[in-house]
Amino acid sequence: MTTLAIDVRNVVKRYDEHVAVRDLTLAVPRGAVYGLLGPNGAGKTTTIRMILDIIAPDEGTIRLFGEAHTTERVLDRVGYLPEERGLYKKMQVRRVLRFLAELKGVPGAEAERRIDEWMERLSLKTPEKDWGLAKVDELSRGMQQKVQFIGTLIHDPDLVILDEPFSGLDPVNAQALKDTVVELRRRGKTVIFSTHLMDNAERLCDAVCIIARGEKVLDGLVSDVKRAHGGRHVALGLDGGTSNGVAGVLGDRALVARVDDQNRFLELELAPGASAQALLERLVGAGAQINRFELVQPSLHQIFLQKVGAVGVEAGMSGHG
Amino acid sequence: MGKLWAVTKREYMERVRTKWFIIGTILGPVVFAAMLIGPAYLSLRSRASRDVGRIAILDATGAGLGERVARAVARPAGDTVRATAPASPPAPRVRVVAPAEMARAESVATAEVVRKETRGYLVLTAATLAGDSARYAGRNASSLRDVERLRTVVRQEVLAYRLGAAGLDSARVAQLTGPRLALTAESVTDKGRGGSGTATAIFAGGVAVLLYFTIFLYGQNVLRSVIEEKTTRVAEVVVSSVKPSTLLAGKVIGVGAVGLTQQFVWVLGTVYIGAQMAPILSRMAAESRGAAGLAPGSAVQQAAFAMPSVSAGMIVSLLLFFIFGYAFYSALFAAVGSTVNSETEAQQATAPILVLLIASSIVIQPVMFDSSSQLARTMSLLPFSSPIIMPLRMGMGSVPPWEVALSLGVLVLSCAGGIWVSARIYRTGLLMYGKRPTFGEMARWVGRAG
Numbered sequence: 001m002t003t004l005a006i007d008v009r010n011v012v013k014r015y016d017e018h019v020a021v022r023d024l025t026l027a028v029p030r031g032a033v034y035g036l037l038g039p040n041g042a043g044k045t046t047t048i049r050m051i052l053d054i055i056a057p058d059e060g061t062i063r064l065f066g067e068a069h070t071t072e073r074v075l076d077r078v079g080y081l082p083e084e085r086g087l088y089k090k091m092q093v094r095r096v097l098r099f100l101a102e103l104k105g106v107p108g109a110e111a112e113r114r115i116d117e118w119m120e121r122l123s124l125k126t127p128e129k130d131w132g133l134a135k136v137d138e139l140s141r142g143m144q145q146k147v148q149f150i151g152t153l154i155h156d157p158d159l160v161i162l163d164e165p166f167s168g169l170d171p172v173n174a175q176a177l178k179d180t181v182v183e184l185r186r187r188g189k190t191v192i193f194s195t196h197l198m199d200n201a202e203r204l205c206d207a208v209c210i211i212a213r214g215e216k217v218l219d220g221l222v223s224d225v226k227r228a229h230g231g232r233h234v235a236l237g238l239d240g241g242t243s244n245g246v247a248g249v250l251g252d253r254a255l256v257a258r259v260d261d262q263n264r265f266l267e268l269e270l271a272p273g274a275s276a277q278a279l280l281e282r283l284v285g286a287g288a289q290i291n292r293f294e295l296v297q298p299s300l301h302q303i304f305l306q307k308v309g310a311v312g313v314e315a316g317m318s319g320h321g
Numbered sequence: 322m323g324k325l326w327a328v329t330k331r332e333y334m335e336r337v338r339t340k341w342f343i344i345g346t347i348l349g350p351v352v353f354a355a356m357l358i359g360p361a362y363l364s365l366r367s368r369a370s371r372d373v374g375r376i377a378i379l380d381a382t383g384a385g386l387g388e389r390v391a392r393a394v395a396r397p398a399g400d401t402v403r404a405t406a407p408a409s410p411p412a413p414r415v416r417v418v419a420p421a422e423m424a425r426a427e428s429v430a431t432a433e434v435v436r437k438e439t440r441g442y443l444v445l446t447a448a449t450l451a452g453d454s455a456r457y458a459g460r461n462a463s464s465l466r467d468v469e470r471l472r473t474v475v476r477q478e479v480l481a482y483r484l485g486a487a488g489l490d491s492a493r494v495a496q497l498t499g500p501r502l503a504l505t506a507e508s509v510t511d512k513g514r515g516g517s518g519t520a521t522a523i524f525a526g527g528v529a530v531l532l533y534f535t536i537f538l539y540g541q542n543v544l545r546s547v548i549e550e551k552t553t554r555v556a557e558v559v560v561s562s563v564k565p566s567t568l569l570a571g572k573v574i575g576v577g578a579v580g581l582t583q584q585f586v587w588v589l590g591t592v593y594i595g596a597q598m599a600p601i602l603s604r605m606a607a608e609s610r611g612a613a614g615l616a617p618g619s620a621v622q623q624a625a626f627a628m629p630s631v632s633a634g635m636i637v638s639l640l641l642f643f644i645f646g647y648a649f650y651s652a653l654f655a656a657v658g659s660t661v662n663s664e665t666e667a668q669q670a671t672a673p674i675l676v677l678l679i680a681s682s683i684v685i686q687p688v689m690f691d692s693s694s695q696l697a698r699t700m701s702l703l704p705f706s707s708p709i710i711m712p713l714r715m716g717m718g719s720v721p722p723w724e725v726a727l728s729l730g731v732l733v734l735s736c737a738g739g740i741w742v743s744a745r746i747y748r749t750g751l752l753m754y755g756k757r758p759t760f761g762e763m764a765r766w767v768g769r770a771g
Contacts, residue, residue, distance in 0.1 A: 016762075075561075086554030095335075103328075
């Protein structure tokens with residue numbers, strides 16, 4: 001019994017014009033909330049589609065719960081919410097959900113019971129109105145998102161894969177999604193989601209993998225990643241703005257690699273070899289009015305920019321993340 | 322297997338539930354019955370109208386031919402006068418005119434027609450007696466039945482007059498000119514005489530047209546179903562649970578089952594309505610034979626009531642040709658559907674398929690004229706036209722069994738190949754948005770493993 005929910009090894013996917021994913025290796029432990037981070041066009045959706053056996057990798061192996069990812073039995077334990085969402089517009093909501101449940105091998109009576117449960121929980125079924133009997137296109141966009149959600153989870157999957165789940169969600173549904181992710185984790189399920197919103201990832205994820213241009217930039221537990229990048233970041237608060245002398249210090253690339261103006265303070269990344277002590281001395285020497293000087297753990301956002309900023313999004317790599 | 326069943330069931334149930342399916346299924350037999358019975362009814366009704374009696378006859382023969390014609394027009398159905406016969410046409414008015422005054426008499430008669438006192442006038446002259454010509458002018462001059470009736474009557478009466486003039490007594494003349502010939506056509510096949518030739522042709526042609534429409538209609542249904550899944554983006558959720566080939570198979574089977582259901586109801590309904598209408602039609606036919614004298618359509622009408630012989634083997638091969646023909650075309654439609662982004666784009670993209678399908682329907686008529694021509698034999702072997710043309714040929718007369726077997730074999734192989742290629746295009750195309758792929762790109766998709 002392996003402890004990995006997803007085990008991706010040396011996977012390569014080539015298209016006619018470019019390589020979408022190159023030599024990617026991922027290990028998602030069971031029971032974790034895992035974030036797949038990367039700019040648009042980094043290969044996130046391609047990776048997810050390969051995990052789900054929607055497209056086949058050109059090289060490498062993928063195993064889910066220790067079994068080949070192409071086996072139906074394993075895929076039935078996976079729930080998937082694609083980035084581009086949609087349902088059969090002219091179909092009755094209940095019938096859509098029953099169909100999606102059937103595709104995952106849930107027997108009819110059991111599906112009916114779960115549909116009721118979910119519909120009530122997401123207030124799509126109230127004593128006054130049962131939206132389950134309406135056609136999909138009679139529902140508001142927010143309600144359709146809820147239905148899509150139920151469709152992803154109706155078979156009580158052990159592994160939930162969400163591609164850009166927060167895009168297009170209203171704040172209420174976004175909160176419901178976060179609550180659901182937390183609850184799934186509490187019940188021992190594995191959740192992997194892709195996003196380019198670092199705030200969400202930082203709050204929800206146990207572990208992350210950052211990919212850019214189809215390659216893994218870094219991965220690991222969020223706490224490990226932050227610790228590895230800690231001690232190099234300084235939060236600097238200045239009274240009375242930045243004088244020319246201070247600007248000269250901050251512009252010294254031998255001392256400061258990057259400045260990110262956060263309005264109330266500046267987040268600085270020290271240049272390789274430079275020490276916080278030297279920076280403080282230079283700032284004081286330049287006559288800065290310092291009200292805050294603190295070694296901080298970088299945000300995922302900072303790490304992301306630091307790691308990906310250099311490579312960035314390559315021109316011509318449009319399409320799916 | 323469970324997933325294939327789930328996809329098939331969804332396609333079937335969602336279609337059968339629509340009100341268009343219900344309306345179409347119920348109305349189908351009514352329309353077919355009308356198509357079967359309508360022409361027969363019309364041909365019964367289109368015998369010479371009572372208008373033939375409401376004319377003037379301008380007789381310049383000086384031999385009393387006008388009177389004879391007037392009596393013949395008013396005479397009901399020759400030898401079998403029946404009490405139930407509808408009223409015969411009234412006897413036309415006869416004016417004996419001197420040849421020199423014909424021009425003036427004609428202008429008077431024309432004025433009467435204009436004032437609607439008469440429907441027309443018939444001019445009989447010496448040339449008529451000589452067997453050369455007669456003239457008719459009237460509002461119903463374009464009614465083929467009325468003019469044909471007048472022609473027949475005038476010809477018969479001229480013949481009778483000339484026989485009388487040659488010395489035959491009137492009873493002998495009546496006897497000789499009496500027979501009314503009905504020509505029935507019966508088709509002969511290798512198995513011997515079977516059913517009426519006309520009915521067989523109509524039946525075979527009807528089957529071919531029906532096959533064409535069903536393949537067309539349900540192929541388009543598969544196309545729309547694919548486009549719907551693609552444009553609503555539901556396809557990605559579905560293919561995360563089932564293989565694209567399973568989805569494609571379920572779709573084709575589900576939509577095809579809807580087609581078979583509808584046809585089953587149509588056939589049963591048409592047979593039922595036909596059975597209900599048959600007595601009415603045969604009564605009408607009998608009346609018409611009794612009343613209309615030489616009703617030119619009567620032979621055809623009688624034949625139409627004889628059911629063409631349809632063997633069990635014929636039904637089985639019809640079913641096979643439908644199933645494989647439909648599967649072949651719907652797989653092609655599905656492949657095209659997966660490469661487009663909207664129904665508008667699909668109209669352009671399906672043009673090559675439609676050309677194949679329409680080409681098959683265009684040759685239905687030539688094949689009906691000669692079902693063993695080179696064209697017919699070729700088109701019944703090519704897989705894109707054989708599902709329509711081979712059943713047509715089989716309905717028209719016997720086709721050597723080896724030709725049927727060869728045609729079906731080619732179709733089955735092409736069907737398997739078509740589905741294989743389509744499934745590969747479908748698999749890739751389903752998740753591709755944006756620019757439509759070129760043929761070269763599609764060829765690469767077929768070659769690629771996944």
